[in-house]
Amino acid sequence: MNEVTNLLKSHRSIRKFTSEPVSDELINEIILCGQAAATSSNIQATTVIRVRDSGKREKLAELAGGQGYVHRAGAFLVFCADLHRSQIACEMQSGSFSEGMTEHFMIATVDVALMAQNCVVAAESLGLGICYIGGIRNNPQAVSELLDLPDQVYPLFGLCLGYPDQDPDVKPRLPLSVVLKEDSYQDAGDVAGIKIYDEQIRSYYKSRTGGKKDSCWSEEMKALVGKESRPHMREFLRKRGFLMK
Amino acid sequence: MNEVTNLLKSHRSIRKFTSEPVSDELINEIILCGQAAATSSNIQATTVIRVRDSGKREKLAELAGGQGYVHRAGAFLVFCADLHRSQIACEMQSGSFSEGMTEHFMIATVDVALMAQNCVVAAESLGLGICYIGGIRNNPQAVSELLDLPDQVYPLFGLCLGYPDQDPDVKPRLPLSVVLKEDSYQDAGDVAGIKIYDEQIRSYYKSRTGGKKDSCWSEEMKALVGKESRPHMREFLRKRGFLMK
Numbered sequence: 001m002n003e004v005t006n007l008l009k010s011h012r013s014i015r016k017f018t019s020e021p022v023s024d025e026l027i028n029e030i031i032l033c034g035q036a037a038a039t040s041s042n043i044q045a046t047t048v049i050r051v052r053d054s055g056k057r058e059k060l061a062e063l064a065g066g067q068g069y070v071h072r073a074g075a076f077l078v079f080c081a082d083l084h085r086s087q088i089a090c091e092m093q094s095g096s097f098s099e100g101m102t103e104h105f106m107i108a109t110v111d112v113a114l115m116a117q118n119c120v121v122a123a124e125s126l127g128l129g130i131c132y133i134g135g136i137r138n139n140p141q142a143v144s145e146l147l148d149l150p151d152q153v154y155p156l157f158g159l160c161l162g163y164p165d166q167d168p169d170v171k172p173r174l175p176l177s178v179v180l181k182e183d184s185y186q187d188a189g190d191v192a193g194i195k196i197y198d199e200q201i202r203s204y205y206k207s208r209t210g211g212k213k214d215s216c217w218s219e220e221m222k223a224l225v226g227k228e229s230r231p232h233m234r235e236f237l238r239k240r241g242f243l244m245k
Numbered sequence: 246m247n248e249v250t251n252l253l254k255s256h257r258s259i260r261k262f263t264s265e266p267v268s269d270e271l272i273n274e275i276i277l278c279g280q281a282a283a284t285s286s287n288i289q290a291t292t293v294i295r296v297r298d299s300g301k302r303e304k305l306a307e308l309a310g311g312q313g314y315v316h317r318a319g320a321f322l323v324f325c326a327d328l329h330r331s332q333i334a335c336e337m338q339s340g341s342f343s344e345g346m347t348e349h350f351m352i353a354t355v356d357v358a359l360m361a362q363n364c365v366v367a368a369e370s371l372g373l374g375i376c377y378i379g380g381i382r383n384n385p386q387a388v389s390e391l392l393d394l395p396d397q398v399y400p401l402f403g404l405c406l407g408y409p410d411q412d413p414d415v416k417p418r419l420p421l422s423v424v425l426k427e428d429s430y431q432d433a434g435d436v437a438g439i440k441i442y443d444e445q446i447r448s449y450y451k452s453r454t455g456g457k458k459d460s461c462w463s464e465e466m467k468a469l470v471g472k473e474s475r476p477h478m479r480e481f482l483r484k485r486g487f488l489m490k
Contacts, residue, residue, distance in 0.1 A: 004252065004366065004367065008281050008367055009277060010281075029250055032254060032421065036256050040379050043469060048425050049430060080430075085432075088432070090463070090469075093467040096471060098471060098474070101478075102488070103478040110402070114358050114362045117282060117358070121249065121253065122250050157355070178330070179280060180272075180292075181292060181293070181294050182296075185292065185398065187330070190333065221331040225332060226340030226341060229343070230347075233351065234488070237347065
């Protein structure tokens with residue numbers, strides 16, 4: 001429809017990067033674009049840690065489940081949800097921080113994601129490729145210690161950035177009719193829509209892997225939500241001061 | 246730096262819209278752009294409910310704390326975190342859905358925010374203005390009932406879209422040095438940065454309101470995190486099947 005919508009619709013994760021570094025100037029511009037995203041009650045609850053230290057990068061790649069591109073990408077950022085800063089601000093005004101509210105956790109988490117997605121759009125517009133790294137939540141305690149995160153801060157995801165050294169296809173998504181509903185939640189057509197998508201994504205995987213990957217969306221969902229996922233998460237968050245009430 | 250980064254950096258919330266409606270074609274394009282955002286393990290955990298029904302819009306405006314633009318904007322979308330769909334898919338494969346995992350809640354919540362922010366960028370590139378409506382979490386149970394949301398689905402925020410009938414200034418953000426750190430979380434300079442920002446935002450509010458609003462960021466943070474916020478949230482989410490373990 002226009003250049004921006006074309007850019008958005010051409011997103012695919014990049015996991016192989018050239019050795020060209022990402023300049024400080026670009027990173028700063030990307031973060032400024034991220035900061036411009038909407039933020040709930042102007043809380044600005046995101047802190048980004050750019051990890052340059054090679055030893056830390058290697059350790060993070062390992063903690064994320066052996067994702068080598070965390071070490072090798074032109075830049076690696078850890079996006080943290082941060083209520084520590086607003087706690088400090090509150091205390092600067094002689095206020096007393098209300099710890100552990102689920103709502104504050106949600107505000108902070110959403111803030112991080114909105115900012116990160118703006119960073120991603122900016123990065124891709126500047127010719128970079130990106131890959132979100134949810135794997136840093138495999139061991140969020142170790143990540144927190146590695147980055148000296150105080151209480152009221154937790155690492156939500158990482159972001160690899162760099163100049164792409166691959167050109168994968170865009171992954172098809174669920175039919176629009178399944179995700180966009182009108183006036184109320186009606187799921188009568190969803191099973192049919194999922195079945196259509198199942199075959200579409202099966203073809204996509206097959207053609208992308210030369211027939212090796214033979215899977216579909218509902219099978220992926222069984223593997224994802226049909227079992228416990230990162231069961232340490234609740235206890236970790238509570239220990240950092242989140243989700244207590 | 247380029248047209249996209251200029252677009253991102255020019256964001257401001259719009260709360261006053263012309264009466265021009267937003268076409269279905271635009272809404273569909275915006276949602277397609279949203280769907281193209283990264284999604285954790287391809288879960289695509291977002292459902293968007295476009296509310297057209299005037300009675301429902303009026304009710305939502307009221308539930309959001311009397312925000313009339315929820316009723317009057319050219320379009321209003323409710324962004325829901327949806328694990329119900331992946332539950333169905335899991336069960337299509339004879340899997341048994343693992344209910345209430347905190348990690349699944351986080352994946353779904355982040356998915357919604359990434360998709361929404363892509364929608365926002367697309368909308369703004371198409372000449373629309375937007376405003377996120379966190380106020381639908383004032384009474385999420387009533388919103389859920391109004392939109393017939395099943396269990397495993399919750400309304401995260403609303404989004405007003407429309408053609409702007411105002412032209413507010415861009416709101417200044419915290420200094421880059423406060424939100425972007427290197428290799429570890431060091432907050433030694435943060436209080437100084439917050440103080441600079443406090444004065445900057447105080448001037449912004451004053452000039453925008455003709456001197457009426459005399460407040461700063463740390464005062465706002467005291468009002469926000471210095472007290473309980475939406476204390477019903479944890480219980481509501483548990484009743485919908487989230488955050489149980």
